[in-house]
Amino acid sequence: MPLADQIASQVRGAVAAGRLVPGDRLPAARELAEALEVNMHTILRAYAQLRDEGLIELRRGRGATVRRDEAADRARLVDAVHTLLDAGRRLGLDIDEVVEEVRRLA
Amino acid sequence: MTIDNGGRARWLPGVALTALPALLVPLIERAWVDRLPDPLPIHWNIAGHVDRTASVAGMTTTTLVIAGLAVLVALVVALVPALSWRVRRVVITVAAVHSAGAAGIWMMTAGMSLDAATAEDVTNPGWQVTALLLGAAAWGVVVALSCGRAPARSGVTDPPPAGLARLDLAPGQRAAWTEIAPIPRIAFWVLAALLGIAAVLAVAVNAWVAVPLVLVAGIVMVALQARFTVDGRGVTIGFGPWGWPRVRVPLREIVSAAPGSVQIAQWGGWGYRVSLDGHGRGLILRSSGPAVRLELSDDRYLLATVRDPETVAALVNSLLDTARTS
Numbered sequence: 017m018p019l020a021d022q023i024a025s026q027v028r029g030a031v032a033a034g035r036l037v038p039g040d041r042l043p044a045a046r047e048l049a050e051a052l053e054v055n056m057h058t059i060l061r062a063y064a065q066l067r068d069e070g071l072i073e074l075r076r077g078r079g080a081t082v083r084r085d086e087a088a089d090r091a092r093l094v095d096a097v098h099t100l101l102d103a104g105r106r107l108g109l110d111i112d113e114v115v116e117e118v119r120r121l122a
Numbered sequence: 123m124t125i126d127n128g129g130r131a132r133w134l135p136g137v138a139l140t141a142l143p144a145l146l147v148p149l150i151e152r153a154w155v156d157r158l159p160d161p162l163p164i165h166w167n168i169a170g171h172v173d174r175t176a177s178v179a180g181m182t183t184t185t186l187v188i189a190g191l192a193v194l195v196a197l198v199v200a201l202v203p204a205l206s207w208r209v210r211r212v213v214i215t216v217a218a219v220h221s222a223g224a225a226g227i228w229m230m231t232a233g234m235s236l237d238a239a240t241a242e243d244v245t246n247p248g249w250q251v252t253a254l255l256l257g258a259a260a261w262g263v264v265v266a267l268s269c270g271r272a273p274a275r276s277g278v279t280d281p282p283p284a285g286l287a288r289l290d291l292a293p294g295q296r297a298a299w300t301e302i303a304p305i306p307r308i309a310f311w312v313l314a315a316l317l318g319i320a321a322v323l324a325v326a327v328n329a330w331v332a333v334p335l336v337l338v339a340g341i342v343m344v345a346l347q348a349r350f351t352v353d354g355r356g357v358t359i360g361f362g363p364w365g366w367p368r369v370r371v372p373l374r375e376i377v378s379a380a381p382g383s384v385q386i387a388q389w390g391g392w393g394y395r396v397s398l399d400g401h402g403r404g405l406i407l408r409s410s411g412p413a414v415r416l417e418l419s420d421d422r423y424l425l426a427t428v429r430d431p432e433t434v435a436a437l438v439n440s441l442l443d444t445a446r447t448s
Contacts, residue, residue: 043300043349047365051298051353 019054020061025098027062031071031082031091038087042072042080069094133200133210135268140196140218143225143261144189150232151182159238162231166246168327175241181228188224192217209400211269215262222261226254248330255334275375276419281446282378287436288443298353299437301429303407305346306392313339345393348407350426352437354445357416357424359394359405369394369403373445375419379438381431382415414438 017025030036042048045063049056063080066072070090072080083090104114151158155178162181165174176184196217199210230250238244291297316339320332344362351358356376360368386406389395395404401422406413408427414434416424428434 041302043351044365047351047360048298048300050355051300051351052296053354054296 020058020065023048023052023054023059023062024065027066028069028071028091028095031088032095034088036082038082038084040082041078042082044079130201132270133214136211136214136218136265137193137196137200139261139265139268140214140221141189141193143222144186144193147182147185147189147225147228150229151178154232154236157237158232158235159240159243161241162235163241163244164231170246170328172242172244172246181231185224185228189221192220192224206400207269207273211266211272214269215266218265219258219262223254223258226257230254246328248328249333250330252330252333252337275422277374278377278419279446280377281443282439286378286380286439287432289433289436289440291440291444296354297437297440298351299428299434300349300351300353302347302349303405303427305343306407306409309342309346309392313343316342346407348394348405350405350428352434352441354441357426357438359426361394371416371418371424373441376438376442377417377419378442379414379416379435381435382413382425384410384413384425384427386410 027036027042036042042063043051045056045059049059052059063072063074066080067074071083071087071094073083074080100114100118101111104111104117109117158178160178161175162178163172163174164176164181165172167173196214199205199213199217230247230253234247234250235241235244289297316335320335320339323335324332347362349358349360349365351360354373355370356373357371358368359370360366384404384406386392386409389397389404389406392406395406396402397404403422403424405424405426411427412431413425413427414431416426416438418424426434
């Protein structure tokens with residue numbers, strides 16, 4: 017798994033488990049990059065991914081904060097979708113077949 | 123504790139800088155002697171009228187005595203053997219702030235009285251008080267910087283004792299801990315009280331008198347916002363929204379980590395504190411109870427109230443293992 021995905025997954029897991037709560041500020045990208053000894057762009061990519069998933073807000077000067085709305089629910093949903101996609105891959109199903117399975121159960 | 127016996131000459135610039143503001147006072151007095159009223163005003167009542175005065179010579183003498191005592195303390199601390207580097211720096215810095223403050227009061231009074239016919243004609247100080255406090259604090263910073271960098275602490279090479287908990291990290295796995303402690307609720311009460319007093323002073327006396335209180339309130343709030351980080355470099359405590367100023371304990375100075383507990387009463391309150399025996403530092407931002415305790419080289423320790431002391435201690439021990447066995 018690429019480093020950015022691993023970092024995003026850690027943050028997502030923390031939000032889903034309630035270790036990070038809405039309003040919590042994530043470390044500045046530069047700080048976290050130094051702490052984990054990775055490139056700052058890796059952290060920025062992870063943060064951008066989390067923003068696109070609706071988990072965090074990125075604001076100039078304020079840094080990254082966990083969103084105040086349904087961030088934890090979203091994190092659990094995204095986590096569940098990742099699990100679902102992994103299971104589908106193991107069964108040799110393509111995306112459409114996985115989606116079809118979801119539709120069938122909905 | 124690191125004892126710094128030698129190199130006393132390195133402290134002399136700090137002592138000289140402590141004396142400098144006071145040395146300027148007689149020089150300025152000589153230059154301005156024909157333009158100052160004698161006596162000078164030294165106190166104003168709440169209505170802003172001068173209600174106490176002192177002779178120019180008396181005021182200069184008082185200033186020189188106060189500053190002279192501060193310089194004497196700085197000199198003694200610079201020369202006495204067997205004091206730690208940090209104690210010397212703190213005492214010399216405090217002495218410098220005293221000396222600069224005393225000289226600053228003289229300069230402020232003389233500056234406001236310049237070309238006044240009598241002491242009663244001098245209006246009470248406003249922004250000058252804020253400038254005086256900031257100036258004295260800035261002089262303290264200059265003197266603290268003149269003391270140079272702290273000598274390095276001893277390094278530790280042994281891994282932590284085997285009985286202490288570790289994290290289950292895979293080879294090559296990187297782990298870090300970072301958290302911002304919530305600001306204790308009592309801080310908001312203190313802030314509200316300070317701002318309330320500031321508002322009363324601003325209305326009843328002078329808006330400028332309230333400025334130092336607002337500044338103190340701001341500094342209190344900034345100091346209580348701290349990010350605690352553990353990573354491959356060590357432990358970092360960054361204050362304020364920008365994580366600066368910060369305290370860093372490099373990994374090489376950490377002996378081991380274990381969950382411990384903290385009693386706020388023993389530390390005298392919240393914030394970043396030094397223990398009474400001088401060996402410990404404490405980041406106390408939660409109520410009494412669990413905390414992580416790091417044993418450091420030179421018989422020092424660091425206590426920090428963190429969200430999950432067990433995990434933080436295990437992470438520190440794992441990082442120490444990695445650094446000391448590879």
